[in-house]
Amino acid sequence: MPIVNMKDMLRHAHANRYAVPAFDLVSLDFLEGIMAAVEEMRSPVILSLAESHFEYYDFALIMAATVAAAKRATVPVAIHLDHGENLQSVIDGIRLGCNGVMVDASHHPFEENARITAEVVKTAHAVGVPVEGELGYVPGVEGEDAEKHPGEIRYTTPEEAARFVEQTGVDFLAVSIGTVHGRMKGEPKLDFDRLAAINERLGIPLVIHGGTGLSEEQYRQLIDNGVAKINYYTALADAAARRIAANVAEGAKGYTAQVKGVREAIAAECRRMIALWGSAGQAEAVLEAAEPWRTVAHVIFYNTEGLDEAQAKALRAEGREVLSRIPGVLSVETGTAIQPSAPKFRYLWDVRFCHPRVIDYYRDHPEHVRYADERFRPVAGERITIDFELDE
Numbered sequence: 001m002p003i004v005n006m007k008d009m010l011r012h013a014h015a016n017r018y019a020v021p022a023f024d025l026v027s028l029d030f031l032e033g034i035m036a037a038v039e040e041m042r043s044p045v046i047l048s049l050a051e052s053h054f055e056y057y058d059f060a061l062i063m064a065a066t067v068a069a070a071k072r073a074t075v076p077v078a079i080h081l082d083h084g085e086n087l088q089s090v091i092d093g094i095r096l097g098c099n100g101v102m103v104d105a106s107h108h109p110f111e112e113n114a115r116i117t118a119e120v121v122k123t124a125h126a127v128g129v130p131v132e133g134e135l136g137y138v139p140g141v142e143g144e145d146a147e148k149h150p151g152e153i154r155y156t157t158p159e160e161a162a163r164f165v166e167q168t169g170v171d172f173l174a175v176s177i178g179t180v181h182g183r184m185k186g187e188p189k190l191d192f193d194r195l196a197a198i199n200e201r202l203g204i205p206l207v208i209h210g211g212t213g214l215s216e217e218q219y220r221q222l223i224d225n226g227v228a229k230i231n232y233y234t235a236l237a238d239a240a241a242r243r244i245a246a247n248v249a250e251g252a253k254g255y256t257a258q259v260k261g262v263r264e265a266i267a268a269e270c271r272r273m274i275a276l277w278g279s280a281g282q283a284e285a286v287l288e289a290a291e292p293w294r295t296v297a298h299v300i301f302y303n304t305e306g307l308d309e310a311q312a313k314a315l316r317a318e319g320r321e322v323l324s325r326i327p328g329v330l331s332v333e334t335g336t337a338i339q340p341s342a343p344k345f346r347y348l349w350d351v352r353f354c355h356p357r358v359i360d361y362y363r364d365h366p367e368h369v370r371y372a373d374e375r376f377r378p379v380a381g382e383r384i385t386i387d388f389e390l391d392e
């Protein structure tokens, strides 16, 4: 714990009129700064990793750290794939520990966006993971991230939003009502009437991308009109960059001297937003309201018949390869009993699922069925299969 179901988390925020910060992180300094701030202010948090940032870090490595940080947190945490490009990105994100995913097909025309998003929802929901879609288009204007979102703004309409949610089944919707990715130029004009109409039609948590640079009053109005998740990155990156520039100006030479204080600068910016968005002090209520996110261990003890050790090893290697690709599977470990005195069961499968819903999905998945029927069962001897819900 306390990784929690993101759908419960955002429903709580939506119902109680505050917004959960979805801070995008690009390094350990971000991760540690964010966690320090949310722990101090007792705020729920979404640790967000944007596919558009994958060139800056190794996704698998940063996810390992992110999951570790979430597990040792005392405030509720969800881990979100931000701006996932396609179904495979989403499957990969879930495998590494994301328990919420966004697919961003908002640059496509409506029907294509709805088709791609619905496909992602089908798979993600089958393994228990909620999905954010985006309708309308939030462009980039200025900032280190802006060029990743080229093009003109396209506003979300309430009618299209209703049709989109119905056709796709998304749990949360990112809407375009006047914000931009990166830094705002001039005074941002937000269409709150439009937002209010969308919120009324949909009744699901809404998401704002491009949350940097709005006024306190604008944040308040966003939240009053259904925004329960605010994506926030540019201002964190700017705070980090300012800290580094100041260190350099003061004569800092080496790497560690130049990045000194970056964590604290990020934490300070996070605290400012947590206070503005009303999520401070909500941690305990969310822990109460949200389903804990529990991993399942699908364990098989077994023996083989008619295989020598090398053949048995090859069979396991093939299984690890095939089965670990199935959506919702976190890992596939296999093993052989250490004690030489022929234990009752010689071999082990230890397959981890991201959610109890994966148990049925995995069993019926064509890749599992094929491996089990054609490769495993013909040579498997006595065996025992148990699904365990893992303790915190």
Ligand SMILES: [Zn+2]
Pocket (backbone or CB within 6 Å): 083, 181, 209, 210, 231
């Ligand atoms: Zn975004």
